[in-house]
Amino acid sequence: MSAQGKDDAQRPRLRSDEWYAGDDRNAYLHRAWMRRGVPADAFEGxxxxxxxxxxxxxxxxxxxxxxxxxxxxxxxxxxxxxxxxxxxxxxxxxxxxxxxxxxxxxxxxxxxxxxxxxxxxxxxxxxxxxxxxxxxxxxxxxxxxxxxxxxxxxxxxGSFRGQALGCGTDVWRLGEEVRAGTLTAELFARSESSMIRSxxxxxxxxxxxxxxxxxxxxxxxxxxxxxxxxxxxxxxxxxxxxxxxxxxxxxxxxxxxxxxxxxxxxxxxxxxxxxxxxxxxxxxxxxxxxxxxxxxxxxxxxxSGAGVPLLVNLQPAGAYLMEDLYRAGGVLAVLEQVVDLLDPSAVTVTGQTLVEAVAGHPVWDPEVIRPRTTPLQADASIAVLRGNLAPDGAIVKPAAASASLLVHRGPALVFDSVEDLKARIDDPDLPVTPDTVLVLRGCGPRGYPGMPEVANLPLPKKMLQQGVRDMVRICDGRMSGTAYGTVVLHVAPEAAAGGLLGLVRDGDTIVLDVPRRVLQLEVPDEELALRTPPATLTDGFAAPRRGWERLYVDHVQQASTGADLDFLVGGSGSDVARESH
Incomplete structure (x- = not known):
């Protein structure tokens, strides 16, 4: 046995030994091609x-x-x-x-x-x-x-005109002000170079x-x-x-x-x-x-989220930004405030439990990380809604929503695609009031495809001009994490998977009740049974012929289970067959 082989026998095996250990031709090839200046012991344990x-x-x-x-x-x-x-x-x-x-x-x-x-x-x-x-x-x-x-x-x-500028969140805010006529396009453009500071x-x-x-x-x-x-x-x-x-x-x-x-x-x-x-x-x-x-x-x-208070005063739910969170004590200081809600058995890569890791981390700025006794919100968990519009679930983020809209009943105004939305949202004759529920569909994992961040659809221009800054919005797509508003999203099943969202018509009454976790379309079952999705919706569903998009559309799961591909669920392990050269 060679010296290399003796050393191999005396140390614990590594996965990489399947390539490098031993004195056969394959091991020689692997080591030789990877040498390129590294020391000989690079492959020895x-x-x-x-x-x-x-x-x-x-x-x-x-x-x-x-x-x-x-x-x-x-x-x-x-x-x-x-x-x-x-x-x-x-x-x-x-x-x-x-x-x-x-x-x-x-x-x-x-x-x-x-x-x-x-x-x-x-x-x-x-x-x-x-x-x-x-x-x-x-x-x-x-x-x-x-x-x-x-x-x-x-x-x-970043800052603009003396005020902190939040990346993403202020794009949505300033963009709406331009559409409302309260900010000039020139000033909006000037803010662009201020937002991305580093x-x-x-x-x-x-x-x-x-x-x-x-x-x-x-x-x-x-x-x-x-x-x-x-x-x-x-x-x-x-x-x-x-x-x-x-x-x-x-x-x-x-x-x-x-x-x-x-x-x-x-x-x-x-x-x-x-x-x-x-x-x-x-x-x-x-x-x-x-x-x-x-x-x-x-x-x-x-x-798991029930009763967890919102402690971090950051945009889009609050006022500050990530640099402020870090100087105020960081994530560990936040978790120390809710340590009693954490599971004490969960470990970290250091071998410590998470509970041990957060112990003793103080809050240095109580305006950024609020004390448990004075949170921004007493219960900030993402709410999961169910009802005939979302039998497999939909979600809403109360921390970013308007409290006055968390219980709401209003008529639907439906958009069958992002293109339909863009074409009509600023129409001065759009039949919309502050009570209207804006519905955007065809934006789920399968329908778009890919589930784009369009659920926080812009408010109609005529509403912005009246001073309205939030309305209930419902979509089978996602929204940016930097966005805000009373947005119900991830509706499952999506319209392209046969979800009831595909049958909603203008004027239908929709009930949102976040405290009761309800999202309901108030249309009799007998009437719904007679409806079919309109061609303006179904013609826009993704129908790729080849490549990744075809594989994705054929195998993607719904948002309620993570929108992974069905054949990728579960682990595959690290074993790989040893090749022969």
Missing amino acids: RPQIAIANTASDLTPCNAHLNEVSQAVQRGVYEAGGIPLDLPVVSLGETLVRPTAMLWRNMAAMAMEEMFRANPIDGLVLLGGCDKTIPALLMAAASVDLPAVVISGGPMLN RGHCNTMGTASSMSVVAEALGMTLPGMAGTPAPDSRLLEGSHAAGRLAVDLVRSGTTISKVITRESFHNAIVALAAVGGSTNAVVHLLALAGRLGIDLDLADFDR
């Missing part, structure tokens, strides 16, 4: 850590992650591992058409295959923009390797920030990392430590399934409510649970 890097100039929120990767690499090497930068599919929320959500499952599938196919022992997952952290987590969970998440962090606060993702509690919080509450980050601003040197310090931790996770055999449990999802839902997080986190958490084989459904969001 040193954990191979892939840094799954979503850096891309076309994902501007993640463009700085190459620098973060370098910090991780130093930590991995210092701990005795071998760092391997692995560029993976990246999705820029503001750029990718028709919607980044169409590609989340594709990104997760591609990542999963690369994680399994390569000689990788552990993972560091670098994300930031909305779909990148969900896709990374879904992929890593499917392969079930040791992994740690690093969020690239929010941008610094590297990083949106600085509101949008989807990117929410998924960073969720990743920490699931136990998948170094405690305290979530919400670290992208330009802050402490992000690089924490990334170095995360690289070291990834090596330790491999040596201890701590895979994702040993960290994320059903109890972890409970904690994530509590955290989501306490920070006023994005509704998009609901569909991502459901998809992640499906990959792990954990029984999580919409009802759990009501159960």
